[in-house]
Amino acid sequence: MGKTEEKGLTGPPTNDEIAARFEEMASLLELKGTEGYKLRAYHRAAQSVASHPEPLSELSRRGELQTVRGIGASFAAKVEEILKTRTCPLLERLRREIPPGILELVRIPGVGAKTAALVWRELGVADAAALEAAAKEGRLASLKGLGDKRAAAILAGIESLRRWEGRTPIARAMAVSETLLRELARHPAVVRAEAAGSLRRMRETVGDLDLLVATESPAEVLRFFASLPLVSEVIALGETKASVRVTAMGQVDVRAVRPPGYPAALLYFTGSKEHNVRLREIAKALGYKLNEYGLFREGETSPVAAAGEADIYAALGLPFVPPEVREDDGEVEAAIAGELPAFVELSDLKGDLHLHSLWSDGRDEIRALAEEAARAGLEYIAVTDHSRSLAFARGLTPERLMQQAVEIAALNREGLGTRILHGCEVEVLGDGTLDTPDAVLERLDFVIAAVHSPVRREAVDMTARLTRAAGHPLVDVIAHPTGRIIGQREPYPVDVGRLIEAAAASGCALELNASPHRLDLAPQYVRQAAAAGVKISVNTDAHDLRSLADLAVGVGAARRGWLTPRAALNAMSLDGLLKWRRERIGARGYRSASAGPPGEV
């Protein structure tokens, strides 16, 4: 997640910034030897502040800071200090006592607060580079509790952190996961295997990949897994869990359980950790104990029967909570109150409104795309090839667009089982205008607008550019609004909050691009946009037949953004979608191609 601290420098500290200060205090206190519940209080307060919907500066004004879960008298005073001065006396004192590089040490896998404090105190090691040198020179093994093996593990940890910066983009993690699961499934004792952890929760980057296996022979399956050729190093190998490194990404953890325990293990191993803690607290209050082996009535040794995760939630008096929202980000409270929304499912989506064909840079014929969409049960698709400015993608001139209309009309007459809308992904120019005339756009069924050439982006106000495009009466959707490529390219410098306001004002929808490389808008903005009444269109942006299947990935990301079918543009029926378009375009004095027979004015 991007840090928003820098942005907040002009206004009062944001909730994220306050949470970061609490996390920093927690880390520094731990390095000083603070343990247990006090530490946990700092972490919980940080988590609670970060996910609080209202700015704490507002709560402070009303004297209501202590209404936030985890904030008592002492923390409220610290929040007040941070709001006024961006720091507080305790934090300043800790920062003076402990060099900043020590915090970096704790990020190394295998190094915790105790080890970091030890090497600092005994060896004067104050950052990762110094720790690496100390390990290579054999100076670590002289310390109490450290030996050659731990020194080697620390070196491997530093290497891993450097190579992956701790996290792998979800697209790569999905690919690695699929490969490993396929390999695992070859073992005859494997009953079932799937990815859990942050991949199942659809986080955009994955730290450790977590896999879960159901089998009657856990130890045997784990040994088999650890011996796979893809595995470059075995970190740990026990009776029920193994940790390894694979060449294509960082660490992979595998947990093997017997089939009856699978639901509880899946729940536990999916996390998030914070969500699990909340569930175990609820379990305890109800006289249960919840762990990765099951839900147990107090004093009993055999678990409450559960065929799936839903049974465990039900025993706790809760509805099933989809994995994508298990972040202790309001979902537990909503579930308790019976107000957890029905989030969007793949079966809710009736169409895909962003596809490329051979006419521009796609790899398949429109006919093939339509046939594949029909097989997937989609009622409609929009073919949205690039417009002429995108020369390297063979963008279409108005003349070519009109030729394409003829082909699409013919295919629709033929009837391929899905209605093909004739659209275009129109290029947004530097000043926010479109590269294709209104008169041409008026003859299309659907228009999405996008930025692909953020050249001179320092010179161009990207927010002004995109808000102007979103305000264009003929633009239905802004595609991949922030332009990010996960793990490769930072988002454009666009103020998404203002883009959402502009879209709300004009009735334009925003895209959640389903490509696992993009997932753009990011889920937190999807939640924000939908709350502002902006429709979200979950589109694949497919450039070939295979990528049409990315719609399922997009739906997962959409759930992570708390998207309901009601707020999803392409959950509408074809008639509903065309009506939505007619009304918003007609209200602004334009006409839409689908409004009536062509040629009518």
Next chain:
DNA sequence: GCCGTTTTCGGCCCGACTGTTTTCAGTCG
């Protein structure tokens, strides 16, 4: 340090694996 349909004090989620330990500490999820 926080919190209360058990409580304003005494609780606070639960367990696996490794290394360097002769009984457990540290780390991780």
